[in-house]
Each structure stands twice: as structure tokens, then as C-alpha cells.
Amino acid sequence: MFGIVRPCSHRLTEGLKTEWMAHLCGLCLALRSDHGQFSRIVTNYDGLIVSVLTEAQAERSTGWRRTAGPCPLRGMRTAPVAKGEGARLAAAVSLVLASAKVRDHVADGDGVLRRRPVALAARRIAGGWDRAGARTGAELGFDTAVLVDAVDRQTGIEALAGPGTSLLTVTEPTETATAAAFAHTAVLAGRPGNMAPLAEAGRLFGRLAHLLDAVEDQGTDTASGAWNPLTATGTSRAEARRLADDALHGIRLALRDAEFTDDKLAHVLLAHELRTSVDRAFGTSSCAHQGQASAQGGNPYGGQGGNPYGSNNPYGGGNPYGDQGGGNPYGGGNPGGPRGPRDLGPNPSHEPPPPPKPRGFWAGCAVAIGLCCTCKLCCAKEYEGPWSRKKREGCCRDCDCDCCDCGCDC
Numbered sequence: 244m245f246g247i248v249r250p251c252s253h254r255l256t257e258g259l260k261t262e263w264m265a266h267l268c269g270l271c272l273a274l275r276s277d278h279g280q281f282s283r284i285v286t287n288y289d290g291l292i293v294s295v296l297t298e299a300q301a302e303r304s305t306g307w308r309r310t311a312g313p314c315p316l317r318g319m320r321t322a323p324v325a326k327g328e329g330a331r332l333a334a335a336v337s338l339v340l341a342s343a344k345v346r347d348h349v350a351d352g353d354g355v356l357r358r359r360p361v362a363l364a365a366r367r368i369a370g371g372w373d374r375a376g377a378r379t380g381a382e383l384g385f386d387t388a389v390l391v392d393a394v395d396r397q398t399g400i401e402a403l404a405g406p407g408t409s410l411l412t413v414t415e416p417t418e419t420a421t422a423a424a425f426a427h428t429a430v431l432a433g434r435p436g437n438m439a440p441l442a443e444a445g446r447l448f449g450r451l452a453h454l455l456d457a458v459e460d461q462g463t464d465t466a467s468g469a470w471n472p473l474t475a476t477g478t479s480r481a482e483a484r485r486l487a488d489d490a491l492h493g494i495r496l497a498l499r500d501a502e503f504t505d506d507k508l509a510h511v512l513l514a515h516e517l518r519t520s521v522d523r524a525f526g527t528s529s530c531a532h533q534g535q536a537s538a539q540g541g542n543p544y545g546g547q548g549g550n551p552y553g554s555n556n557p558y559g560g561g562n563p564y565g566d567q568g569g570g571n572p573y574g575g576g577n578p579g580g581p582r583g584p585r586d587l588g589p590n591p592s593h594e595p596p597p598p599p600k601p602r603g604f605w606a607g608c609a610v611a612i613g614l615c616c617t618c619k620l621c622c623a624k625e626y627e628g629p630w631s632r633k634k635r636e637g638c639c640r641d642c643d644c645d646c647c648d649c650g651c652d653c
Contacts, residue, residue: 266333
């Protein structure tokens with residue numbers, strides 16, 4: 244399960260949580276119904292926003308939900324799930340973009356995809372997803388060629404990008420693809436007047452998705468020598484944060500210009516959860532259970548002028564390695580003082596371990612199946628992403644912290 248919009252269940256009311264799960268399960272089941280069981284592995288958090296937007300604009304009717312049977316990801320419980328054209332459009336977009344991701348891994352020779360037989364099999368799967376997405380898109384009046392073209396252009400743009408290249412030049416193909424998908428939700432919902440503002444919201448959402456992916460992967464990409472937009476263009480994290488904040492503001496303005504029947508969930512996801520996604524990617528917390536750093540001006544040590552060894556130093560004094568009796572856990576004025584150095588184990592410098600290497604495509608698929616069968620994708624407080632190996636949060640996990648309701652009028 245991947246995507247930048249991963250709402251913490253405690254931040255959603257029970258009603259919105261039920262709605263969100265209905266769209267997530269609806270996307271998964273639309274993939275299964277139209278394209279077979281294996282296609283369900285491309286289910287992602289961001290794809291369901293297409294379904295959410297379609298339903299948010301449409302006139303209310305009794306045909307938007309159906310009761311799905313028991314599923315391991317829901318603890319073998321039945322549940323109401325979204326159905327209809329919005330879920331099918333989300334499925335088509337997810338298939339085409341997942342196909343592009345597989346081809347990208349094949350081109351880079353990631354993991355087991357370096358082996359020719361495995362690479363050939365992966366290409367066949369990706370080709371099948373392309374055709375399936377195009378078929379469903381055509382039934383809905385959506386030409387997925389705009390997505391394929393955007394993905395194909397991305398490779399050439401990255402090859403030419405270098406220091407001084409605008410980061411927005413690199414994010415443009417992603418922006419174009421998401422703009423087309425968002426705009427088509429207005430067509431499906433019968434609100435052609437919403438096409439322009441939703442295209443703008445989609446364009447900025449695509450920019451954010453690309454930016455946050457680059458920020459989160461920069462350390463891993465540097466360690467592995469992989470291409471990264473920020474590193475390649477020489478863009479600082481401060482500039483990336485400025486672009487992200489501008490995109491957040493632009494999405495809110497675009498949503499104000501669109502007409503909705505019921506936009507509560509769309510507003511929470513695109514106006515508030517996106518802000519949380521940006522804070523998470525840049526290491527600033529906006530949620531009580533993720534620490535109090537943002538409440539202290541970004542300084543996790545409190546108001547000591549950025550000094551972790553200020554007056555609240557648990558070792559006493561301003562320096563943990565100060566004079567005798569200053570609380571130095573090593574004894575003496577420094578770790579290698581009169582008593583000599585202690586055995587600090589295999590990592591005396593206390594440097595963080597290098598990030599784990601991403602898994603190959605098939606190994607990731609095996610881990611993803613295991614996560615599904617053990618319900619960790621839903622219920623675990625934290626688990627390791629099957630492909631990226633990044634820390635993820637279960638979409639339905641319990642949370643015992645207190646966060647106030649939004650209550651905003653934006």
C-alpha cells in the first residue's frame with residue numbers, strides 16, 4: 244500500500260473513517276472485478292481520491308454503496324464499499340501508473356529485475372496492466388494515453404535535468420497526469436464547470452506527490468547512487484518545502500472554486516491530510532502522537548536555544564561530559580578520561596544505521612501478500628513497506644491520542 248495521503252484514523256470522525264474505508268475497499272474490489280485478483284496489489288491511498296472526488300460532486304442516490312463480503316484486511320467483517328464509475332476510474336488510473344512504476348524498476352534493474360527472465364515477466368505484467376487500464380478508461384470516456392505519455396516523457400526529462408534545472412520541469416509530467424484524472428471526475432459526476440478548478444487541484448497534487456517522494460527517498464537514493472530530483476537539480480530542502488507549501492495553498496484555493504454536493508471527506512484529505520503528509524516528509528510533526536516538535540517551534544528539546552544540553556539536561560549541568568561529578572555517565576571529564584574508554588559495542592560513534600535497501604518487485608509482492616494475510620496493512624501501528632521498506636502506518640490502527648476536530652472554514 245503506497246501513497247502520500249495516509250490519514251490517521253483518530254483524525255477522522257467515525258462517519259468519515261467509514262467513508263474513507265468504503266472508497267479504499269471500493270478501489271480494491273473494482274480492480275478485482277474488472278482485472279482479476281492479482282491486480283489488487285496496485286491498490287493505493289492516493290488513487291482512492293479520484294473515487295472520493297467523483298462521489299463528492301455527484302447528486303446523492305442509493306446506488307453508491309454495496310455490502311462487501313468478509314475480508315482479512317477488515318478482520319473478516321463485511322462493510323459498505325463504494326462502487327460505480329469513480330471507483331472504476333480510480334482503478335484504471337492506478338493500473339496505468341503502477342505499470343509505469345514496474346517498467347521504471349525494470350529499466351533501473353532493481354533487485355531481481357536484473358535477471359532477464361524476471362524482467363521479461365514483469366514487462367508482460369506491466370503491459371497487461373496498461374491495456375486493462377486503457378480498456379476501463381475508454382469505457383468511462385477517459386483516455387489513459389495522457390498518463391502513458393506523461394510517464395514516457397518523464398524518463399527523457401530526468402536524463403536532461405541537472406544543476407540549475409527547475410524542479411518544476413521535472414515534476415511537470417506527474418502534474419499533467421494527475422490533472423487529467425482529477426478533471427475527469429467532474430465529467431463522471433456531471434459537473435463540467437468543475438473541470439478547470441479540479442485540473443488545477445490535480446496538477447498541484449501531482450507536484451506534491453513527486454516532491455514528497457523525492458524528499459523521503461533522498462537519503463536512500465544518495466546511499467544507493469540512484470537518481471533523485473532534489474539532488475540532480477541542486478534544489479535545497481528549504482526550496483522544496485516552499486514549493487510544497489505553495490502547492491498546499493493552491494489546492495485549497497482550487498477546491499473553493501469547485502461545486503460539491505458533499506465535500507467533507509475530500510476537504511479533509513486534500514486540505515488537511517496533505518498538510519500532515521508534508522509535515523511527515525519534512526520531519527515536522529503536526530499530530531500529538533507524533534511528538535511535540537512543531538509545538539516547540541521545530542525544536543524537539545524545548546526552548547533552550549537549540550541546545551539539547553541546556554538547563555534541563557538529565558545528566559546535570561550544561562555539558563554531559565563536563566567536570567567530575569557533573570553527571571558524566573562515563574566517569575571523569577570525558578568518555579576517554581582517567582578510567583579509559585568504555586566498550587561501546589560495534590557502533591561507538593552512535594551513527595544511525597544505513598537505510599535498508601528496497602526489495603525487488605517479486606520479493607515485495609511476497610511481503611505484500613504476507614502483510615495482507617496478517618492484517619498488518621490495516622491494523623499494525625507500524626510496519627515495513629513491502630517494496631520501499633519505509634516505515635508505514637496501518638490505515639485502521641487504534642490511536643489513543645487526542646486531536647481536535649478541524650472546525651475550519653477553508
